[in-house]
Amino acid sequence: MENHHQKATNGFSEPTDYSTAGRVITCKAAVVWVPGEPFVMEQVQVDPPQKLEVRIKILFTSICHTDLSAWLGENEAQRAFPRILGHEASGIVESVGEGVMDIKQGDHVVPIFNGECGECKCCKSEKTNICSNSGVNGFKKVMTNDGKSRFSTKDGKAIYHFLNTSTFSEYTVLESACVAKIDPEAPMKKMTLLSCGVSTGVGAAWNTANVQPASTVAIFGLGSVGLAVAEGARARGASKIIGVDINPDKFIKGQEMGVTNFINPTEPGKPVHERIREITDGGVDYSFECVGNLDVLREAFLSTHEGWGFTVILGIHAAPTTLPFHPMELFNGRGIIGSVFGGFKGKSQLPHFAKQCMRGVVGLDKFITHELPFEKINDAFQLLIEGKSLRCVLQL
Template sequence: MLNRCELGAVKLTFLQVIRCKAAVAWVAGKPLSIEEVEVAPPKAHEIRIKIVATGVCHTDLAYLCETSKKKKPRALPLVLGHEGAGVVESVGPGVTKVSPGDKVIPLFLPQCGECECCRSPKTNLCTKNWENLELGVLADGTSRISCRGQQMYQFMGMSTFSEYTVVGDDNVTKICAEAPLDRVCLLGCGVATGYGAPLNTGKVEPGSTCAVFGLGAVGLATVFGCKTAGAKRIIAVDINQDKSEIAKSSGATEYVNPIDYSKPIQEVLVELTGGGVDYSFECVGNVDVMRAALESCRPAFGTCVIVGWTDKADMSVSPDDILMGRTLKGTYFGGWKSVESVPRLVEKYMSGKLPIDQLITHTLTLEQVNEAFQLMTSGQSIRTVIRM
C-alpha cells in the first residue's frame, strides 16, 4: 500500500504544465512584455495558484527601474508582482495547509513557524528559504515559470503578474471564501505594511502626534493605522495636493505640502508641533525623505519608522540625531507575522474596520500593466488593481 507521500507523488504525475499569460521583464527599466509562459506543476511543499487579481506596487516599479543602478545587477528575465490573491489550483506532496479551491493570498514574507525568528515575538521575519526568495527562485533554487524555453525568475518568490504561479507552502495563507479577491489582494503588501507600521513597529500611543511622509496606498494605510492607535494629531505630508482630501478621509488631521514652504519640511514640522512629532513614518522610499522624517521627530523620545523601500542610495544620519534620544526603526510587512495575521486583516476588512476600497483608483487588465506604472509615476493613481 502506498503511503501519503507516495500517493501525493502519484497524483502529481497527472498535473500538467499550464500555459498562460504573464508580464515579463526582459530588460531593466523597459516596459513589461505580455508573453505566453509555461507554469510547471508544484513540487513538494509547493502550491500552484490561479491569480485572480493583483495590486501594482511601487516596489515592483522600483525593482524594475533600479536594477541597472545596483552594484550587483538583479537576475533577468523575471515576472514581477507580489501583491496578489487567487484560488489554489493544485498542491504538491506534503502540503496540508490549503487545498484546491481555497481562496488564498500569496505572501512574499514567509512564516514557517519553526525558525528562531518565527518563534520569537520580537520580529515577524522568517529565515526559511530567505536567500532563495531574494534571488527570485523557490526552495530548490529554480523557478516554476518559463518562457520561450528560458527560466523566468519569480519576483520575491511570487510573480503575481502571471495568470498562474507557484509558491512555497510557507508563503501562502488561506482566507475566508467570501472575501473579494480584487480588494483583499492589497493585504499582500501595501495596506498590511502601512497599517501595521504604527501599530506593530512604531507602537503609537494614544494622544500622540504623528507625521506620515508620502500618501500612496502605503502612506494612507499608515495614516489609518495611526488613527486606529489613537493618535490625536496626524500630519500628512506629500507634494501632490490632490492627496489632501483622501488623507483626511483616512484619518489625517492636517495636510502639509513641502512645496508651499521655503524651508526644509522637517523644520516646518518642528515649528508646527512646538518641538517635533512623537512618531514619523517615511512611506516613499527616498533617502532624503527618510532623513527629513527622522529630523522631524522630537528629541529625547521621538521615533522614526522607515516604511518605504529603496536600495538605490545610502542614507546618512547625523550621530546627534540619535544621541539626543531619537529612535530610528525599520518595518517589514508592517511587523505582521504573515500567515497568521493576514486572515485576521481580511476579516477586519470584511467587517468594515479596515478601508481598502477607497485606495483603489483604477482597475485594469494584465495587458495594461505598463499603463498602471504610468498612472503611478504621474501621481494619478493611488493603487491600481489588475484583474486577470
C-alpha cells in the first residue's frame, strides 16, 4: 500500500499526504472468490475516481446480515464473484473525480448504499428517500460512468463492487451520491453504524412510522435493525415496546434499547399476534418486521390495532412471493409499507442524524459488541453466524 505521513487524530491515523491522487493505489482487501468460502486477503488495485466519483480511505467497517447473505450467495441479485463486499463503514476522502463539488480531500465521511444524487425527481421530493440514479441496486456490480469496476487483481482481473460501497477494502471508490459528509469531531468508529443498521432501524421508527409519544410498538426480530427500531421508539417516548424473537438472550440486550416486553414465538400458547393484542388492549400502534419471513410478516400485520395500526417491512425477502394477506384485510384500517435506509436521505439528512447521535439521542455504543482487526474478518463473520454479535467493528 502507498505510504502516508500520518498523525494521530480521533483515535486513528489520518493520511495527510494525498500524493496518491490520480494514481492507482495498491492496498489490502477481503475478496470473496467463491460463495460461502472464507474471505481471502488480497493485494488489489484501486483505480482513481472518475467523473462524479470519490475514493475513500476506509478506517472502520462493520458486518451486516446483508453482507452475510451476499457472502453465502443466497440472493440471486448478489451472485457476482469475485467481489468485495461490505457496506457499513467510515473513512476519509483521499481524492475526488471531476465534477465533485460538495466533498473534498480530507473530509470525514460515511458511505451510503442508498445514494442521493440530488437531481432526480425522487431526490427533489420530500415524500421519499429513493433515488432514481444512485439508489440501492443489488444487481449493480460496476460503476455507472463506464460500466467497469475500479477494483482489479495485479494481473488485471476485475473484482466486482457491492451495494454502491464495497467497504471491505483499505480504499474504495463510490459515486459521490453515495458519500455523506459528517462532522470531523464525530467518533469515526461509531459513525460506521450509520451506514446501514442503526439508520435503517431508527429511521424506520422516526421517519417511516413516525412513532408518537406514549404509543405501543412491536418489533419482530431483535437483530441490529430490530434493536435500532427499539432505540428509536424509546427515544420517541413509546410507552410499550414488545420484542419478538426466538432467542431469549435478545431480551437482555433489548432491555438496554427500551424493550419492555418479550415474546418467544416458539413457546406454546396462542399465536403471537393474539398475545400482543391481549397485552395492548387490541393491538399495537406500530409493528416492524425485521426478519424477512412471510409468516412473521403476517403476525406483525395482525398484531396492530384495527383502525390505525401500521406495519413497516424492514426484513429482506429474497424470494419473489406475494404478501400473506387478502386485500380485504386492509379495509379494517391497518396499513403496511416497506422502508429503505429508514427513510433517510443520505447526503442531506444523515449529517444531522450523526450530530443527534453525538449528543446521545441514540446510544451507538450499545450496538458494538465486538472489535477486531480487519485481518480477522472471517472470525467476525463467524460471530454473526453464531448469533454472538450485533455489530463487530473491524479496524483497517
